[in-house]
Amino acid sequence: MIWVYISELLLYLSFSILTGTLIIQLVPKSLKPTILLNKRIVQLSIIGIMVFSAAPVLRLVQIFYKDQGLLEAMLNVIRSFEVGRAWSLTVVIALFFFLLVTFFPVFQNRKLTILSMAYLFALILVFAWASHSTSIANWSGFVFHTLHYAAVITWVGILLVVGWFSIDSRNWLQFLSWFTSVAVICLMFIFGSGIILMQFVLDTKDYGNAWAIPYGQALLIKHLLILPVLIFAFINGIWAKRKLEQKEKVNPLPWVKVESVALLLVFAATAVLGQQEPPLNIDQTLLNNGPSALFDFFYAGTIDTVENIQINFSNISVILFILSAIFALIMLYAFKMRASTVVSFVMGLLCTLCLYLGFMSSIQ
Numbered sequence: 001m002i003w004v005y006i007s008e009l010l011l012y013l014s015f016s017i018l019t020g021t022l023i024i025q026l027v028p029k030s031l032k033p034t035i036l037l038n039k040r041i042v043q044l045s046i047i048g049i050m051v052f053s054a055a056p057v058l059r060l061v062q063i064f065y066k067d068q069g070l071l072e073a074m075l076n077v078i079r080s081f082e083v084g085r086a087w088s089l090t091v092v093i094a095l096f097f098f099l100l101v102t103f104f105p106v107f108q109n110r111k112l113t114i115l116s117m118a119y120l121f122a123l124i125l126v127f128a129w130a131s132h133s134t135s136i137a138n139w140s141g142f143v144f145h146t147l148h149y150a151a152v153i154t155w156v157g158i159l160l161v162v163g164w165f166s167i168d169s170r171n172w173l174q175f176l177s178w179f180t181s182v183a184v185i186c187l188m189f190i191f192g193s194g195i196i197l198m199q200f201v202l203d204t205k206d207y208g209n210a211w212a213i214p215y216g217q218a219l220l221i222k223h224l225l226i227l228p229v230l231i232f233a234f235i236n237g238i239w240a241k242r243k244l245e246q247k248e249k250v251n252p253l254p255w256v257k258v259e260s261v262a263l264l265l266v267f268a269a270t271a272v273l274g275q276q277e278p279p280l281n282i283d284q285t286l287l288n289n290g291p292s293a294l295f296d297f298f299y300a301g302t303i304d305t306v307e308n309i310q311i312n313f314s315n316i317s318v319i320l321f322i323l324s325a326i327f328a329l330i331m332l333y334a335f336k337m338r339a340s341t342v343v344s345f346v347m348g349l350l351c352t353l354c355l356y357l358g359f360m361s362s363i364q
């Protein structure tokens with residue numbers, strides 16, 4: 001199963017790099033640092049989308065091929081399953097996209113860059129079509145998944161491309177002058193659509209109860225991993241900007257890199273989340289599959305219904321929450337003291353870990 005999670009993570013990464021590369025291409029030179037990009041990156045991202053979006057298809061083929069044989073199972077999945085049909089459409093669109101990028105100057109011609117973005121948007125729509133949210137909530141699931149995903153890969157894509165393909169940090173204040181607003185708008189869309197997507201699968205009052213099953217665990221860990229991302233976004237979007245405006249010497253690139261790595265952890269949690277059975281009926285899921293291994297580790301008794309779950313913040317939980325606040329402050333202090341970004345990153349992980357242990361130690 002790990003291979004499906006890794007493939008999903010690489011799929012989100014391919015979509016993000018493709019989105020970031022095309023958007024940055026449209027930004028005037030005076031509003032961005034010097035970024036080394038070539039169409040090879042776009043070609044590789046398109047191939048990545050074709051290959052890594054096949055994982056859910058192969059997972060289904062793996063179930064059927066023993067009875068039906070490989071070819072029959074492949075054809076059966078592609079013809080009669082949503083993920084199979086979505087994948088074949090993804091491959092067709094990606095192939096034409098690849099030919100466009102290979103034989104036409106998409107980097108030199110603005111119209112062709114915009115045509116490339118139309119292809120990208122078509123791939124985002126097909127991805128949303130095959131999602132949990134669409135299978136559960138049809139059109140509204142489709143629309144909010146598209147919004148959520150498009151906002152995520154726009155924000156993460158620009159961060160990844162500027163963070164890892166820039167060779168200097170000139171024009172940084174000019175870059176922040178537009179990117180900070182884009183990041184804030186994306187975040188608002190991500191949170192708004194994320195909460196709505198969550199409500200398609202889970203009643204908010206069941207948020208704690210869902211920790212008993214893998215989907216709920218993955219969703220909690222995803223949310224707790226977002227906190228360090230927001231702290232890095234504050235450092236990069238506001239604090240570094242203020243220091244640069246006061247003519248203080250700051251090298252922003254390592255901090256953008258560490259923010260993008262923290263975001264990849266959110267991608268990893270989401271890759272696991274997307275493959276778990278949605279908690280439409282938690283008790284039924286518990287009955288069918290038993291509690292999540294992580295929940296089992298923290299919950300002393302046996303559980304057959306979430307009715308029995310009580311959430312009471314014990315002294316231990318409170319101490320752990322205080323510790324996580326301290327680690328969050330050290331993340332900021334590390335930037336103030338110009339310490340290595342690794343220190344801040346590790347403090348971010350410890351902040352998330354203490355929050356997680358705080359919540360898990362509060363279930364009785």
Ligand code: HEM
Binds near residue numbers: 133148191226229271
């Ligand atoms: C930095 C912030 C976030 C990132 C990078 C992120 C990333 C993603 C990605 C890549 C997907 C698509 C998963 C797929 O279909 O395979 C997704 C889906 C989802 N996200 Fe987020 N998200 C973020 C914030 C949130 C927030 C704040 C919430 C809820 C409050 C949320 C709830 C969801 C839900 C419920 C899904 C659908 C998962 C499924 O069942 O397939 N996300 N997110």
